[in-house]
Amino acid sequence: MKLKSVKEMLKRLCLAVFIVAALSCQADPRVNIVVSVNDLKPDMQQSVVAKSLVELIENFHYQKVVVDDAFSSIVFDEYLKALDGGKSYFLQSDIADFEKFRLTMDDDVRSGDLSVPFYIFNVYQKRYNDRVNFALKEIEKKFNFTSNDTYTYDREKLPWLKSESESNSLWSKRIKYEMLNLRITGTEEAKIKETLKNRYENLISQSTKFNQQDVFQIFMNSFTGTVDPHTSYFVPNRAQEFNEDLARTFEGIGASLQLDNEVVKIAAIIPGGPAFKSKAIHANDRIIAVAQGKDGEFVDVIGWRLDVTVTKIKGPKGTIVRLKVIPAGQELSSTPKIVELVRDKVVLEDQSAKKIIKTVNSGGKSYKIGIIQLPAFYADFKAMQAGDPNYKSTTRDVKLLLDTLKQEKVDAVVLDLRSNGGGSLPEAISLTGLFIKSGPVVQVRDRRNKIEVSEDEDESIAWTGPLGVFLDRFSASASEIFAGAIQDYGRGIVIGNQSYGKGTVQQGIDMSRVISTTDKLMLKGAQTVNTKGSQSDAKRANPTRTNAPEFGQINLTMAKFYRVNGSSTQHKGVVPDIEFPTVFPKDKYGESSEPRALPWDTISPSQFNPVASLDEVKRKLIALHQERMKTSVGFKDLQEGIAEFAKREAETSITLNEAQLKKERDEQEAKSLLRENEKRAAKGLAPLKKGETKPKEDIDFIRDEGLQIIADFIQIK
Template sequence: MTFRPALALLLGLTVTCAFAQSAADLGAGSQRKAATWPLKPDATQAQAAQLSARFLTRFHYDAQPLDDAMSQKIYKAYIKLLDPDKVFFTQQDMDQFAPDQTQLDDAIWNQDLTVPFGIYNKFLQRAVQRMSYARDLLKGGFDFNGDESYQYDRKDATWAKDDAALNDLWRKRTMNDWLRLKLAGKGDDDIRKTLTKRYSNYIERVKQLDGEDAFQTFMTAYANTTDPHTDYLSPRAAEDFAIQMKLSLEGIGAQLQSRDDYTIVFSLVPGGPAEKSGKLKPGDRILGVGQGDSGPFTDVIGWRIDDVVNLIRGKKDTTVRLEILPADAGPDGKHEVISLVRKKVNIEESAAKKKIIEIKDGSGVRKIGVIDLPSFYSDFGARSEGDKDFRSATRDVAKLIGELKTAGVQGIIVDLRGNGGGSLAEADSMTGLFTGKGPVVQVRDARGQVDVQGADNTTPLWDGPLAVMVNRGTASASEIFSAAIQDYGRGIIIGTPTFGKGTVQTLIDLDHYSQNPDGKPQYGELKMTVQEFFRINGGSTQIKGVTPDIAFPSNGDAKDFGESTYDNALPWTHIAPADYKVEGDVKAYVQQLDGEHDARVATSPAWKLMLDQLAQYKTMRDQTSVSLNFAKREAERKQQDALQASFRDRQKAIDGSDAYLKDQDGALDDGLDPGERSLKTELQQQKDAKDAPDAQLREAAHIVSDEVDMLKTDPKAATVILPPGSDYLAQLVVAAAQKPAAAVTSAKPAAAASATAAH
């Protein structure tokens, strides 16, 4: 879990909450109080900061003293969290903060957070000033006939000299907001109305930031300074993290979104109380929340979305009442009151899923199963309590493997693209579903002691052709799984180099170590790095990640995303290999499979379209500024429009679809921010994104299909690639015995053979 910095909360425009969830019964007075400026730290926060420091300076894997040197690093990280684009503070502010750089360690040790809170208060003041200035500029409009430009990528920019210089930056920023809407066809009156509302909403969001936000931001800066993956989690953030790991919650099963002064229902969880009731629907506006059958309603208009969620959450089988303004009713429409009983809600959207891709070629149709795993989740609480039905990624994937085998698949792809990790234990056990019993990962602690961890299941559930898809977003536990599959020779790794996170974190409940008499969570948790993991071959995924056996084109984000981009990442190293036995030698045939892949994509319209779109994405991403001249921007937009039209035509020629183009980075800009489009539009965009053609996944299925053909036509390849004693291998032997000998020894298709030779 990564904390969203204050600027992201401010400028992100939408704060889409997790599903209404909880484990505590909350009354109408349980919400956070309205922020009173200037914000001031409380004693609990000061104690939590000092307690965190004690752990970080003694038990962190790379423990570092909290001194003046560390204070300067924390200061740098804190300012970056608050103002990463240098659009709120000026160089004059930086000069004013300069003496604070070496005071943050003292603030923590002395339990006096006045200095970091003072910086946060200045941020709040500056944010309101800048937004108010931008709003005032709208009254006069702008002249777009000049030759000015706006630099929107400011990560490497210097601080504005003073208020006058920063005002000029905001003038250009506001001009660009206006011009985006103008290019999208909006008239001046509509533009002025849209931007006035946008900036006013910004200001209101700033005014809702409170002491908890200030403390969370500061502690995130400290935690991230020790290493990139150590985090501080407030009690609320800790609860959300637990929900992400177990993929279940107790609540009504509704995803909420903040729009203007309202909290609206964005979507309903299938099978949840809200969906089953038939009383709540997307677009409904929540005006008030009441507890139980008769508790008083609390008016939540204008509230922060997390405060609204805090009221809706509650224990399983308790009642919550919602006062709503139906989606189809006007502002003065009739209010309705609905009563819902909270239940356990499973978040299936984030769980493992399966599908089957059929690959047709000259030798018939191959069924390739795909298991999409977004994270390595596990309900630790239910497991520790002895619940036999506890939720876990391994259990879900095992079930899916069984279903795919029943469906007659001949190969399986485990899709880990974008899987940022999760439970180390789940990575171990899930590897065993494909390798059987044996070591999976080596873990070294701060004392240098190495522990070899592995899977306990003696027999794999799938021992046939296997591929693992990875990309730059594949990290941590996903890299452990991918590396083990590669080291065992058990499958082909396909995609782009992974993230490069080779460290292990543990959760420390600070309340457990505090003098907290009532037991109510108030100090939060530390997600602290305590170990480093290594591949069973002795190498590390730290920095380097996992290198695919067959490389796919990259979107070029490696320079901005990944472990290598962190200044304080641990270095790569290695240890002695574990005692393990390679189960196959798929790499002996990777060159042949890669050659067949190259030959196929060379004439694939879908692949060529993907490459052209990637090139366009890189071009757009590499830009750091835009012209503020209407004629120039209009010409650029027409050029972009023509390019997108050609993309749509090419996609329609391939499969008759253009849905995926409606939600891509290269699509035409409508000038609106998230939450400003209609709910119907946003829901459709989500659907289009899910339904988008995936050229890389389909090509991975082709590669696995090639392997299936190879195993069936080349007995030697089958004995080299598949594990000894493999059920899949036994089935191939039986099938071969039932066919004429010529079918077993037939040569590869001519195209594939020539491709191999050329490669």
């Protein structure tokens, strides 16, 4: 049910595809490109997983998928797009050579042969390496910034590059554009070259950390994405990341880490975790070595992949990890301090439900409205199954927040589900139950057309007062189930934008459950026999976190959601009672923009008893809202923002003339400053001056007008 599955995974992975130079070469007999003998290759476990995935998809997917030549053709295109969606690396000759594989990928994956996707990746590796090295040479070039050249940065709809000379021209313009961006900010030429040189050298450095698991993940994203947008496979480490995100908990020291010039830096300390309680490490400190237990030897982690270092630092609750830390502001050559921490369960409170209270004036009266901001529908299933009475869940957290809001005597409650991509289906059902007495919440139809109705059976109600729900284009899945039920029952007012439209159900399947005992024994035997390379090198190349699924996990689409009124949330999502215009067009954002999304349809409605009929109330609310919008500065700004966004979306190139680019940027900044100051004036805030940093003030037009609508709702009721 997670929205951020295939698409977001592709983004993160593709940004990481930085490839190292080849050391020696040989020719593949099937193609004309020469590739490195050191190139990455699939392993036996990936072969077994790939075969098992085909069986799972064909036998259990909701749509009864057939993995055939037509399927293979789509996988082929998706894989090339995943590697080089901007068409900046591959040449037309590469694509022509790859065409012989277009209709064979289905047969290869079915048999566990992954040589073709790895081969294509390795050709990409060579092209990428060539381009980065070319870019480094171009940085030393003297450019003319008075010419009227343009740089086409969006090449998605253009043909593949015809030749190396055409590629050189494109990349020369790319470097010129990056230099120009720094020039118009007033950066000196020497500093510009230093910045760009460091940038591209860092890309090469990061490329050395790429491994076979990354290649397998990218290809399997393309393979499962051909089935539907939300069926997705995760290699072991990414499966654990997904499950921790869903649980909003993990076991470790409680620190967010990032890589900064080959060194792991602490980006933030998570409140309540071991690092926070120790007060021994802080944001911007750097970790240079890690040791396990009180007596384990320190392992230097400078230059390691970030995920490998994270694997060393995370671990089971109650175990000890020791860190060599260079405090922020000190040189790396300084004597490190040694910090010993006992790992514990860490709760991500900043990613959990939280509340704020706003006072709204309407009709001469003041109303206190409690807003519960809910970023996802989460649940710590592992802790729940273990009988932990304090396990983390959306419903439990919201229930506690509602109790405090009642004590503070709020007049209404709003659940803000904007950008909430979904999560746990049981949590969507139980959360709905906090606001209705009992009854059906959602219907689920499986591949055999069997319909199951999920109900709230708890007759207690946590909040009986006026209720609102905020949605936007990125509210999806569980958010749509909750909002749809509230709307169908007439329990509250839904406000915002039409939601994403993800009405499919995914089940997370640990691949170890479906891989045969014979294959497991074969893999175990192969690992025992294969003694080449050191064990530590192997672990660094393919790290596996504690408790990560050994063979990864597939989230397989196995059913569809339907509202209690019988309408699918697929494609159409939930249309708010009071709808705002949105900057995100439906043909580019949302389920309806996905070419392989399942269709919208309906089934028979459930038997349910609405709380109230709000049709007349909604008509009055819409009239009051529309009247306010006639003179609303915020609404005018929203409409201007939509027009500006559409204009930017349509652009694919940019001028490389310094004077022209600076003029365009200055005009854009002046326009943005004017719009910002109009909004600030309407809120009674002081105007900003040119170049002044924008304060972190609470300006949110959609929320503020939504609260005004809720205040109207209170009065009308």
